[in-house]
Amino acid sequence: MNRQDGLDALLAVSPVIPVLTIDNAADAVPLARALIEGGVGVVEVTLRTKAAMEAIAAMAEAVPEMVVGAGTVLTPSQYREVEEAGAKFVVSPGSSPAVHAAAAKSRVPFLPGAATPTEVLHLLEAGFRYQKFFPAEQAGGIPMLKAIGAPIHEVTFCPTGGITPTTAPDYLALANVICVGGSWLTPAAALRAGDWAGIAKLAAQAAALKR
Numbered sequence: 001m002n003r004q005d006g007l008d009a010l011l012a013v014s015p016v017i018p019v020l021t022i023d024n025a026a027d028a029v030p031l032a033r034a035l036i037e038g039g040v041g042v043v044e045v046t047l048r049t050k051a052a053m054e055a056i057a058a059m060a061e062a063v064p065e066m067v068v069g070a071g072t073v074l075t076p077s078q079y080r081e082v083e084e085a086g087a088k089f090v091v092s093p094g095s096s097p098a099v100h101a102a103a104a105k106s107r108v109p110f111l112p113g114a115a116t117p118t119e120v121l122h123l124l125e126a127g128f129r130y131q132k133f134f135p136a137e138q139a140g141g142i143p144m145l146k147a148i149g150a151p152i153h154e155v156t157f158c159p160t161g162g163i164t165p166t167t168a169p170d171y172l173a174l175a176n177v178i179c180v181g182g183s184w185l186t187p188a189a190a191l192r193a194g195d196w197a198g199i200a201k202l203a204a205q206a207a208a209l210k211r
């Protein structure tokens with residue numbers, strides 16, 4: 001089976017995929033509801049915190065209208081764990097043969113990361129037409145994506161890393177970008193304060209971006 005079956009539809013759900021770092025699993029459900037209220041129906045929950053796995057499971061269970069993805073998946077065992085927790089897609093900042101093998105065995109589609117033309121071509125050769133361009137700003141940003149897109153037409157990107165509400169529209173205007181990832185929708189202070197209304201407002205602004 002193709003390891004990216006259905007991924008195109010998931011990446012088309014919102015112009016911005018919020019990249020979430022959740023310290024407190026109890027925040028997961030109200031946070032997902034706030035994002036849905038703002039019109040953002042897809043998230044990437046990074047495995048950067050102890051609470052991440054529980055957060056994925058809680059969101060997938062309690063907020064079925066949210067497409068919950070798992071990010072920072074670096075190993076085959078993490079791939080299996082997030083699938084069990086209910087993740088609908090898996091994101092990695094890079095890629096490795098072991099994680100590719102885990103993706104090949106899984107029903108959950110995989111969005112691997114690349115930052116150079118050689119990495120992009122390796123992934124394309126392995127069948128990955130959708131790739132995370134990471135770390136987007138540090139790896140050359142918009143000029144780099146344009147330069148990669150000139151010779152390599154077949155790959156569509158979700159750039160992530162250092163993107164802001166100001167730069168997001170310019171990324172989204174590129175022919176080889178389907179969506180962008182970013183952490184700005186969920187500022188740490190807003191999460192700590194449980195400012196769900198504020199997060200819903202940021203989500204609404206992101207959901208309204210054109211692509």
Ligand SMILES: O=C(O)C(=O)C[C@H](O)[C@H](O)COP(=O)(O)O
Nearest residue numbers: 046071072093160161162182183
């Ligand atoms: O954790 C991962 O797997 C990552 O790939 C890193 C995140 O995508 C970036 O850290 C996004 O964060 P901002 O740059 O703040 O928008």
